[in-house]
Amino acid sequence: MSSSGGDLGRALCVVTGASRGFGRAVAVDLSRLVRPGSVLVLVARSVDDLRALQAELARPEAGGTGLTVKCVEADLAQTDGVERAVKASEEAAAAAEIEHMVLVNNAASLGDVSRCAQSFTRMAEVDSYLSFNVSSALCLTARLLQAFPRRPGLRRTVVNVSSLCAVQPYPTWVLYCSGKAARDMMFRVLAEEEPDIRVLSYAPGPLDTAMQTEARSTTADPKMKQMISDLFAQGRLLSCEESSAKLMKLLLEDKFTSGSHVDIYDV
Template identity: 55%
Template sequence: PGPVPGRWGAAICVLSGASRGFGRSLARLLAPRLGEGSLLLLLARSAAPLAELAAELRSGTGTGTGLRVEYVAEDLSCEEGLRRASAALRELLPAAPSTRLLLVNNAGSLGDISKSFLDLTDPDEINTYFAFNVTSALCLTSTALQAFGKRPGSRRTVVNISSLCALKPFKNWALYCSGKASRDMMFQVLALEEPDVRVLNYAPGPLDTDMQLLARTTTGDPEMRQYFQSLQESGRLIDCSVSAQKLVDLLEEDTFCSGAHVDFYDI
């Protein structure tokens, strides 16, 4: 049996990186769970696939749950795009009548993995990478929590889509590993500062996505490239919807330690 339609009641869900891959799969799992008066806000850079997903979710929730689906297509790596996305949060969140907030920070990029540590000499390239992968996650989270506010009896949950790379170094992946490690620590601090906010660092495992295709074709280090090729050839890549379902299960069980790093393979 599928999920009980609207079982989460009136909720606000904000999901970044929603236009493809894991984010798109997660959006499709979240939408039917959201009850009357809920808001699902999708963020990504690519307007066309985002609009297509929003239309699909609006028509697909034909159970009369009254789900409102909005989307904001902005480039979160640039200041102007991040400001516009933050403005949308400040406009939409306070008005939504809900006692539940779920924010999923999924947007992210690999960076130029053809480069070794010693090749990374351009400050603009590095700053742009961290602006998208670290700064935007911090700003969107703080803005969303402020905009939602502390409502009586409310439940607020923040998810950071993490990676094994937050814990373990990979050759040629200096930007990606340090960005993921930074995000994990950032959200651990949030968990300490805001004990009534549930915080989860979820590593979804090696997903069968465009990012994995880049990993096995453009990683500079040949051993690393071979490792990623072997994941694909041996059928060890995980379908996005399978990993997204595990995240939904984690959120519904709600027994994780706030701030914890939980890997797909831990569950």
């Protein structure tokens, strides 16, 4: 079911990791594709950056007229962080006649890429990574779907920001690859269980972000480190804005197979 008029309708859009990088670009693009009366909920651990984005989106020249923007400072690795994001979404949308709920699970971390898989012997360290990168995405998605259940006239779309690492193993990236692969399967299962929900795992490509800078400096595997460094040196990194535009195209056309993994280079 495609949206009419080239927009996403009067929507509640929840974006995690919205304070910078790809999440920020997605939030900006979504603000331009929703109708007046829509609500944009920005979730991240850095409230100052969220408020700066909120102020930017509120300017008339940014097209923010008629858009409610809510900032939520939350650590999604904690249950209370997930609940804070859900409560804020419910409250912000209470007075609006929402016809489309869009969740973009973007928040993620690289993890320790300076070590090989056999060095991860502390279960608490692995659990901590998976809590933020896997468990939080499932729990937030489940809670928001409960808060906005299936009803006539309501579309629901869930986006998982994925990676090539979900399908391709890379030495010393065991945490990141495992987390992305788990998330892809998690959302494939959701798509099978809930045919009325549009589910997409989108791999945004090699982006020019702080995470990419971290990867260039800390990756232990020499071949992997060289490959990442070459992307930067050769100017082959993509801007967050460029990749976000491709995601918006996918959402607007709404022709993807629900639950599928779509890479930016497939668009």
